Amino acid sequence: MSILETRNLMKSFGGIRATDDLTLAVEEGELHAIIGPNGAGKTTLITQLCGTQMPDAGQVLFKGRDITGLAPHKRARLGITRSFQITSLIADMTVLENIALAVQARAGSSFRFFRAASSVEAIQSRAMELLARVGLAEKAGMVTAALSHGEHRHMEIAIALASEAELMLLDEPMAGLGPEESARMVELLRGLKGKHTIVLIEHDMDAVFALADRISVLVYGHIIATGLPAEIRANKEVEAAYLGEEA
């Protein structure tokens, strides 16, 4: 059964069709990569899946339920989380506070005014555990803004993990990473496969072909092909889209 589906999704900005009749089905448990040239509408698709932008037409379904009009925080509660292409963390809070907030969001109501958040043992230890998992335990007390880009990308993953979401939408987790950091990220994502359904948007083709169960190719807001990595590699249409038809 598809955990996530879009049906004939449409989204325009001015005269530009960023999403054009996009229909996609993501199966439960798979790592589904979405690739495509720059400006193909990959991030626009993610924003519609997580609810920060509404499509002009079409539907988004999560586990068969229509969530097209649902607010982002409600989708998050259903079990959808995203990481951001441009690192999106809370820069003036510490690394631990960022992760602890994400853990706290899943641990009952946050309308608690009395006890200091830093003294809630269950939340703090879970946050530390997640930081250790992405290799950032020693940085826990540092202000987020002081960390490197690569470390920020790993924090994004820790936050996604904290949500315990069934569906993780990862928007270019490898963007701007050096070869070593990329390799570490690939290992981290490999460890998540099977435990979460992952929609991975990525430019790093080595990573995509190493990780993906299935790949969809997005061109001008439309899916032109979906299939196993080997099928996509052999697809002439995909090759044309990437290399340019005149080439």
Next chain:
Amino acid sequence: MSPRTLATLVAMALLAVLPPVFYYTGNAFWLDLATRLTILAIAATSLNLILGYGGLVSFGHAAYVGLGAYAVGIPAYHWLYGGLEHLGLATTSGLVQIPLAMATCALFALVTGAICLRTRGVYFIMITMAFAQMVYYAIVSIEEYGGDDGLVIDTRSELPGLNLDDPIQLFGLAYVSLVAAMLIVRMITRSRFGMVLRGAKGNAERVQMMGLNTYAYRLTAYVISGAMAGYAGALLGNFTTFISPEMMDWTRSGELMFMVILGGGGTTGGPMLGAAAFIILEELLSHFTIYWHLPFGLLLIAVVLFTRGGLMGFFRGRK
């Protein structure tokens, strides 16, 4: 102990000791100044909850102070001249007036906040200011309560065991209230609720994607802040014993904002330091020249430009 905590404690100790010393050595004026400073520090501390920690630049906070003061003045007026007895609102009892001030402000914050918080940035600033001006003109138009001539509070709030006509007792109440306000804001901002509020200031979209409804948290903080400012207003009414719409003017809101920014938003002691610096400077400079606004303004600009995080920026720990 961090330098900031130390600075806050020293300032609070001075504020506790100096004004009574002045008073008993025949300088009653300085106690008056300290009482006004302390009450405005409560209002600034309440604003800090949403401005400093929540990143919500509310430009209408003086409206809550004014509403709080009128919640003392109007029952006192009816107690003297009749009317509203059936509502139990013709009274000089502080046990009615102060809860009334806080409830009125909480309600006003809930209704206006529900609308304001749907906007962002400059629109939020403008709409909070617009709501405050609405209250200003509403009070101006009510002839019975003096309109823009204001209203004299003939009898101060009566509280069990306290006589607010005694300047020392009034100051004592204001001081204890300030300590309580600072501790409450500190507790709230360190709680799980506070983490969401502060997170939403840093990156609202991220916090929403974690599954938290930032709107509800901000609105709750907005209501708490409004009620606290209303309490400060009730004290201010008791202090001045004369209230007028002028105390809700947008320039008054600006002064409160300035106290927070001057002292250091997002810190426990910042608004108190800011209020103290603001009131004392205003007083000292006005002794030198009637054109004191000019050096005052320049000084404020210098502090904002050259200290990161206001006066509290001087007490930054090593990091």
